[in-house]
Ligand SMILES: [Zn+2]
């Protein structure tokens with residue numbers, strides 16, 4: 001099959017910036033050296049541009065997991081231009097298709113089934129899905145956002161100002177324009193490019209699938225460090241409306257922390273979270289599926305399957321009972337009703353649930 005034509009702007013952009021980052025940046029460092037200011041600007045702009053993609057382009061605009069004050073949307077629009085990953089409108093359109101048709105080689109713009117290279121960068125190098133490049137039907141809601149449309153319209157001047165003007169200005173203030181252009185401009189751009197591209201490539205290849213195996217998305221704590229918290233991609237693909245990707249407090253998810261901080265300052269509202277019961281049920285179902293697969297190989301499989309299903313149903317019932325009571329307790333608290341009895345009930349159900357979880361863990365582990 002003949003390959004679609006190359007998109008030369010992208011080919012040159014990625015090739016030239018990459019070569020510059022691996023040749024020019026170290027050469028300048030060895031010859032003239034970099035100071036604290038350049039390293040500091042590199043880190044600050046890497047976070048500013050990366051987080052504009054994850055908290056802005058991704059969790060705000062693509063998935064609408066919260067609402068943001070115009071000042072934050074404005075900053076995300078500038079940071080997104082700095083990240084040089086196309087306009088928020090275009091990016092979100094691609095990304096919504098990715099979720100809708102995940103892993104479908106004909107429809108998913110960066111289908112992981114096409115391999116690492118394609119999902120990482122290859123999809124942007126040729127006109128693979130040219131027919132829909134200017135089709136923004138699936139982002140009609142975003143067309144009402146004046147900041148999104150402003151950024152889309154002035155994307156070219158914005159990216160030039162952010163990627164050349166800003167580092168040059170910082171360099172001028174610090175007394176070395178070239179050093180700042182190379183570190184906070186070039187190296188930062190290439191590093192953030194590939195770190196965010198990892199979400200489409202590695203986060204669909206490397207890691208675990210605790211919530212679903214219906215798509216290739218993986219949870220990976222190591223990858224989260226390089227992707228501003230987007231490494232919990234298996235969770236994200238099943239619960240895409242959740243403003244969090246790493247749901248536990250110890251999960252490294254700076255995007256979530258930024259949104260939390262914004263909410264605390266009154267700059268983000270209506271943060272959406274998945275009910276804990278649904279998260280636990282998805283996880284449980286996945287564990288059942290995996291264990292069933294192993295049990296079916298056993299000689300006494302009928303008996304073992306029966307036991308497994310009985311324990312599963314029991315645990316499921318306890319999960320639903322506990323969360324039901326928990327909800328009632330919250331309602332009572334909201335209405336300021338006396339809730340001593342309910343409190344005791346919830347505590348009892350919680351202990352029961354812990355015990356059943358333990359049983360389930362032992363049982364599934366015995367078939368591992
Ligand atoms: Zn997404």
Ligand SMILES: [Zn+2]
Pocket residue numbers: 098199200204217233237
């Ligand atoms: Zn994905």
